[in-house]
Amino acid sequence: MPKTTLFFLLFYASLCFSQQSDFKHINFTKADRIANTTKTKRLYELNKLTYNLTNNLETDVEKLRAIYVWICNNIANDFRLYTLNERKRNRFEKDSLKLENWNSKFKKTLFKKLLKKKKTICTGYAYLLKEMCKIIGIESYMVNGFARTATVDFSKLTMPNHTWNVVKLNNKWYLCDPTWSTGISFPEEGRFQFIYNDGYFLADPELFFLNHFPADNQFSLLGETAPNFIEYTELPLIYGDAFTTIKEHISPNKMDHILKKNSVFTFQYLLKENQNINKIKFIIDNGASEKTIKPEFHKKNNILTLNHTFKNKGFFDVHLYLENKLIATYTFKITN
Amino acid sequence: MKTIPTFTTKQPTFILLGLFLSLFFFSSELSAQDLLVKGIVKGQTYEETEVLNGANIFLKGTNIGTSSNKKGEFTFPKRLKAGDILEVSYLGFITKRIKIGANSTYLKITLQEDDNQMLGALNSNKRFKSKRNKE
Numbered sequence: 001m002p003k004t005t006l007f008f009l010l011f012y013a014s015l016c017f018s019q020q021s022d023f024k025h026i027n028f029t030k031a032d033r034i035a036n037t038t039k040t041k042r043l044y045e046l047n048k049l050t051y052n053l054t055n056n057l058e059t060d061v062e063k064l065r066a067i068y069v070w071i072c073n074n075i076a077n078d079f080r081l082y083t084l085n086e087r088k089r090n091r092f093e094k095d096s097l098k099l100e101n102w103n104s105k106f107k108k109t110l111f112k113k114l115l116k117k118k119k120t121i122c123t124g125y126a127y128l129l130k131e132m133c134k135i136i137g138i139e140s141y142m143v144n145g146f147a148r149t150a151t152v153d154f155s156k157l158t159m160p161n162h163t164w165n166v167v168k169l170n171n172k173w174y175l176c177d178p179t180w181s182t183g184i185s186f187p188e189e190g191r192f193q194f195i196y197n198d199g200y201f202l203a204d205p206e207l208f209f210l211n212h213f214p215a216d217n218q219f220s221l222l223g224e225t226a227p228n229f230i231e232y233t234e235l236p237l238i239y240g241d242a243f244t245t246i247k248e249h250i251s252p253n254k255m256d257h258i259l260k261k262n263s264v265f266t267f268q269y270l271l272k273e274n275q276n277i278n279k280i281k282f283i284i285d286n287g288a289s290e291k292t293i294k295p296e297f298h299k300k301n302n303i304l305t306l307n308h309t310f311k312n313k314g315f316f317d318v319h320l321y322l323e324n325k326l327i328a329t330y331t332f333k334i335t336n
Numbered sequence: 337m338k339t340i341p342t343f344t345t346k347q348p349t350f351i352l353l354g355l356f357l358s359l360f361f362f363s364s365e366l367s368a369q370d371l372l373v374k375g376i377v378k379g380q381t382y383e384e385t386e387v388l389n390g391a392n393i394f395l396k397g398t399n400i401g402t403s404s405n406k407k408g409e410f411t412f413p414k415r416l417k418a419g420d421i422l423e424v425s426y427l428g429f430i431t432k433r434i435k436i437g438a439n440s441t442y443l444k445i446t447l448q449e450d451d452n453q454m455l456g457a458l459n460s461n462k463r464f465k466s467k468r469n470k471e
Contacts, residue, residue: 043390044389047399077458077459085454085455103453104449106454107381110428110454111427111428115390121454122456127428149460150462160455163455180459185458185460240459241461285465315466317464326461
């Protein structure tokens with residue numbers, strides 16, 4: 001498809017935000033059950049696998065769901081391949097020919113491993129989802145971009161570091177990130193753990209944007225309101241569990257803040273429906289020690305509002321936890 | 337001397353029989369155009385060309401398809417007609433469309449590598465910690 005056409009498609013799609021709640025009326029139980037009971041040792045027969053996953057499902061969104069959940073339950077993150085690729089890409093960063101060469105060789109190893117061992121890294125997940133979507137006739141693209149986690153240093157990040165997907169359902173485009181839905185890596189231990197995160201399946205574009213900046217900005221699905229890269233790096237830092245707990249990060253809209261001592265600061269979030277949030281805490285770290293604070297809060301129409309007064313001078317990392325799940329981090333410089 | 341009965345085409349039964357037989361004749365003509373399609377799928381990268389194990393081969397617009405084996409070979413499960421289009425794809429390669437011709441019984445398909453970069457950001461749940469300058 002020509003790029004311009006795609007642009008218009010995406011642009012119009014973005015006029016109304018596309019998200020999982022568009023499919024509230026659809027129950028994913030059946031799709032999930034099929035995904036959970038379908039097993040295959042290798043992936044050499046993707047046609048057959050995809051057919052088995054989707055054959056008994058009616059709607060495109062259920063078919064996509066079965067494929068997505070299957071991928072997230074079965075494809076492990078290959079930590080060793082990831083490290084190897086990072087090292088080589090950094091080494092060849094300035095030499096495009098060598099980088100191309102490495103990429104080509106690595107790609108081959110990666111896909112062989114994916115089909116044989118069901119292990120991969122981000123782009124592998126995105127490819128697999130795209131390929132399986134194609135088999136059942138759902139249009140999708142891979143999106144390369146700059147993803148953000150606590151350990152990403154934007155001052156050193158010069159090339160895209162992550163790949164995710166956009167998929168088209170009922171003529172609207174939706175976002176999903178199969179890699180981050182699959183589980184969590186523990187870099188120090190060189191270990192990966194499957195933990196399905198539903199929040200990255202047909203994610204809300206605004207929330208998704210907080211840690212996914214597409215290299216091609218039409219894929220943000222935010223249309224012209226999408227912040228630029230510098231603005232992106234200044235947004236609050238959110239974590240995987242934010243996607244299972246909140247629907248919208250209302251305020252603050254920056255990560256770093258400078259405040260006068262004794263001023264009150266307000267945090268506000270739109271919670272996902274049916275979230276019963278009672279345990280709310282901030283862990284405030286001054287660099288040497290940390291303390292836990294139960295902020296004053298109120299809830300109205302699923303909007304959670306928190307207030308906190310910073311009484312001491314200093315520089316603090318402020319981590320928000322809802323129901324003991326890490327949601328977001330902000331920094332505060334408190335002056336006299 | 338016995339006379340051999342001869343059939344005259346004027347008899348309607350025989351005309352009908354002839355028509356009936358010609359049906360078989362034509363239909364066998366048609367089925368001769370149904371092709372059993374086999375082939376081999378290879379992938380070409382910057383460095384080399386090698387067979388692809390697990391490439392997807394599809395009849396366009398249907399869910400009839402198959403996958404290539406360890407040697408890159410496949411036999412399409414449905415007989416095809418000239419003009420049918422097969423879509424051949426493999427992860428990391430550009431999908432190719434092959435139009436079946438009257439003599440396409442053995443296809444040699446070579447896919448070209450796509451130019452997407454392989455990337456990966458780890459999804460770690462590590463909590464952020466500010467870098468502080470020691471004063």
